[in-house]
Amino acid sequence: MGGQLRFECRLRVILAEIKAKDPSFTNEKFAKRAGIAKNTLSGIINGHKLPSFENAYKIARELAKIKGTNVRIEDIWIVKEE
Template identity: 50%
Template structure:
């Protein structure tokens, strides 16, 4: 499973609103070293669940927004959808064929 880290983009958004934001301060706030946070931001490593949770809470965002799966498994992506009559659920494809 390929996981993409969006911390670089999120931090850039924060910096446009708060010029005093520093990754070093954020790392300290979530209990990481500057080097450990840098490895996460640059996609060199993935966080443990507790670390991902602390980062997500500190940013006020869901973990899934920070780390996204980039697997392209369209044939397995089924979601319940309403039938034309609107009364029964059936499996529908999420991707384009």
């Protein structure tokens, strides 16, 4: 595999699934719980930027707490085949 990897971010879908189960859930609350800035989370969700490893880890860890199951970074950011 040559060149840079490209990723598809599933975070928007995952957060929408959580919101469907808990209408009080907001991205702002999630960002605060995960320990990342709200505008950083927004940029990641909207595909304007990739997260740092630290933020990706924090997001996966917080999703695991909410979902009650292991969430891997690879479950959120999927490598797109060229």
